[in-house]
Amino acid sequence: MRHAVSLGGGLWMGMDNSAGIGEKPQDIIQAPNKLVSYMAARVALLELWCAGAEPNTILLTNFTGESAWQDYEKGIQQVFDEIETPLPPLAGSTESNIETLQSGLAVQLIGRITQDIDTCGDWYLIGSPLVGQAVLERADEVVSLGELQKARQSGAISYVHPCGSGGVTKELERLGIVASVEVPEGSAGPSTCVLVRSSLEEVELRKRFTAPVLKLG
Structure with missing residues (x-):
């Protein structure tokens, strides 16, 4: 949790x-x-x-x-x-x-x-790890709450896990996930990016988010 x-x-x-x-x-x-x-x-x-x-x-x-x-x-x-x-x-x-x-x-x-945690599907990173001034300068890379909510409600994503000051790598370690692609480094500050699980193909999930979407495995 x-x-x-x-x-x-x-x-x-x-x-x-x-x-x-x-x-x-x-x-x-x-x-x-x-x-x-x-x-x-x-x-x-x-x-x-x-x-x-x-x-x-x-x-x-x-x-x-x-x-x-x-x-x-x-x-x-x-x-x-x-x-x-x-x-x-x-x-x-x-x-x-x-x-x-x-x-x-x-x-x-x-x-x-209000819902049971469903961890089915592939792991994705949505958004970029940003902190400080970068949050203001690269706002289009911050995952949108509204888009996340719509994806949750529609069943497009089944689990949301925020990243923080330890960065994406720390959260992957916490979850026991080994990514098959290179993940961006650095602090995610105020949870500018999240890990999610989804049964959708990457191309379909990309259509639902303005921020970058990266399939992790």
Whole structure:
């Protein structure tokens, strides 16, 4: 289930965080707050999908300050707009006593198992491993949540496994997969690429995604 945590009773939690990325002068990477929360929420969502769960509650921890809350909420809303799903109830907390020098936030999605994990089909990599500024500069290589959702709902893919800072190779090792082709190296940052299983031929799967599609074996 990668990093999703079982809460018991069929409930799971996916989460992600970031620090030093945002709109404050001392942030290491300058990026709109809306984009930062969007990326954190997409990672948390992909972790839930990996467990076969759908989100029904959102928790937002905001270390940046009160002025960032609205944009953070907009970024999370964008995730659910992309998958054409109503925004679940959102609650959270903001650090308002201490003015931090750099931005920081954490997003947690809690959801319930809605489907059994089906691992039939061939393994594919969808998207490219990107991190930092490359996420902004090569946005067309980031796997689309909307396209993933449609592929899941249509049965075109049967399993989604997000890649993270350890890169594609680490996730292949975690799953015990030996790829028969060369896989791209580097951190996948905010899960800019995913491993999926599909019974479709590569040419058919490519039609469903804007980001690169690579058959692994």
